[in-house]
Amino acid sequence: MKVKGKVWSMFMLLLITVVVTAGCGNKANNEGQGGNTAGGTETSTPTTKNDKDIVIAINSNFITLDPHNASDTHSISAARTMYEGLMGFDENMNVVPVLAASHSISEDGLVYTFNLQENVKFQDGTDFNAEAVKVNIARIQDEKNNLRLRKSFAKVAKVETPDAKTVVITLSEPYNAFLNKVAMAPIISPKALTENGADISKMPVGTGPFKFKEWVQGDRLVVEKNPDYWQKDLPKVDSITFRPVPENGSRIAMLKTGEADFIYPMPTEQVSEVEGLEGITVDTIDSTIVRYVTLNTMKKPFDDVKVRQAINYAINKEAYIKVVKSGLGAKLDSTMSSKTQYYSPQTGYDYDIEKAKQLLAEAGYPDGFETEIWGENESETMKGMQFIQQQLALVGIKVEVKSMEGGTLSDQINAAKTPEEAKIQMWYVSWSPSSGDADGATRGLFSSEMFPPAGSNTAYYKNENVDKWIAEANKAVDPEAAKSIYANIQKTVWEDAPWAFMGVDQIISGKRSNLEGVKVFPDGSINVLNAEVK
């Protein structure tokens, strides 16, 4: 049968082509990477990199490189490689001076004077000076631009520049969190702003350690060393490539093969997979992200504080961290994380099922009740809701889990214009103050002016003292005074229990062991200023 022979030879030819192509690929790849080793599970390919170009894999795309309009953490991280503000954050989210050499605040808390660093230039060669700061604040405040930072500067009444190295900002009323907001506002080169116009979001020019090189949306953002950077001996690497890699498994694979030097976030359930592998280090730090369940305090049976406290006693938070968070996290012991400004730890609500039952009985629900919990349809969130369902079942509370896609959920919550219309009962969710400030971790969540759709007080929590204190804290000039006011707020809310207080997330990142200095800050932003390959 000659014919069949021909068909077969065609097939074999194809097979050979495929194998040979794959083989060539292998050779080329090895040459490029300095030799990979094959083998069992311990194959975390100890590729040593001699070049100083590092690759960072993250889980989603950058949205914009306009630092005044970025609201997602990754865009903020990207902007911070190229831009700097008068103030910035250290790795504990404390506000520290950057482009301001020093600053002072008037006694009435209204006038902020910043003395600027000398000899700082923008990447386009123009001077960084007081006028540049003024132009930037004007841009942020301009209603036409509708920038995300605008509300942070709403209380700025005027900006003066007595000389090239001094900026005086006067507020219309005291604003305790103002320095944190200044730290969120990087300074763009005024020349670039005029020349690039709307395209500034694609062509960033700042004073930062890295210069913009290329942004291929969805694929990579490349920044290269700014040779004229004002801080001595920095940066220590030649370039940084950010790659969005949404799939968790793929990010881990990239770290193992050495295609990525740093990955973030590292999914909690996969930490055990890479821990102990040669050449890979896993870093964990506490974040500013808190996880909780809001309880609609205006709806029965959650209108009774005893019911809310009972729920807090009925959930084993340690077990929650172990089961849902793979042991990587901490118990939430206040309304905010320990990494947030003016945090004050609380005690109580230790797991006590008998106490929970007793409180429920006192509230008139000895046999429990039926309710529902909402949350997003992402796998870890679902796991969290199922855990809560299981825990509350033990005290007779029957919880129905309703998971929804993010946009739909947001609609469900914000459709109610008044507390009476609200259908929400329990919502398992997380919150992180974008600038690490106490106001950001309090006002939107506990002020009675912030019921949806105006804000995120989805517990419909109303306490006149808390309302009053939130306003006072903002105007407090003295940090100690502010601290004690926030301590009061945290204590009161903790006792009123509008939330089931669950946990604080840990930020987990993975890196090749020869990479140093890349850090994820508690707010989830990646800092590369001190990146170094050893």
Add this chain to the structure above:
Amino acid sequence: MGRYALQRLLGVIPLLFIVSVLVFLFIHLIPGDPARLIAGKDATLEEIHGIQEQLGLNLPLWKQYINYMGDLLTGNLGNSIRSGIPVTDMLESRIMPTLWLTFLSMAWALVIGLLIGVISAVYRNKWPDHLGTLTAISGMSIPGFWLGLVLIQIFSVELGWFPTGGVDSWKSYILPSITLGMGIMSMLARYSRSSMLETLREDYIRTGRAKGLREYVVISRHALRNSLIQVVTVAGLQFGFLLGGSVMVETVFSIPGLGRLLVDSILFRDYTVIQALLLLFSTQFILINLIVDLLYGVLNPKIRFSQ
């Protein structure tokens, strides 16, 4: 045939109009307010209203539609609601990876699928047929997501032959196209086998053999050509799905293509981008159908004449 093609091409225009209306309405029916999703959790009402105004989302739906159609007719797809980047720029930078991935997947799936199908049919109920069937059934049942991750583990992590993702060189496309093409390859193998078997039973094949034609000629010139018509239909439809449906593969292999763009845009209700993508996918679907119809004529002139 040229006239027929032109007629069909012109017929596409009203079809696209209907699609554009449907796409617009469907998108606005999905719950979720883009302004709120863009502004973020801690946004104030004022901010949200500002964004709505800026994007024209506060206008009545019919006005929004008129604006959208007006822009569309002048070839303006608008700017992304979320990032402010022109939609045409976004499509331009994302289209090539998806096209490469789709064409490569389709190419190998067609060749291997047909080969397996033909061999299976020729050796019906013998071991090559059983092997082919086994391959095809496995290929259809393996979830693409899982296959992708397994391929990465074996060929990238363990062997280091291919990159785990991205689109840096032709090598980046190998594993994703295997993942994406596997299902179609299997389907084509099954279709071409049954189609081939059917054709082999036809009278003209028997006549051909009786006339003493060589078996190779009977199979390649007569049987294969005629059984291709069914295969082309299936392949054409699948190709349409592939272009829009490479979402999963693009995610696993972090390929910056249209599929991933669509998912991201839907999550943030980025209306302008979703609209543009759906229009693009519909257009290519319609065009592929047109090409399939034209191919019929090439494969079997009888079809062309009876038009």
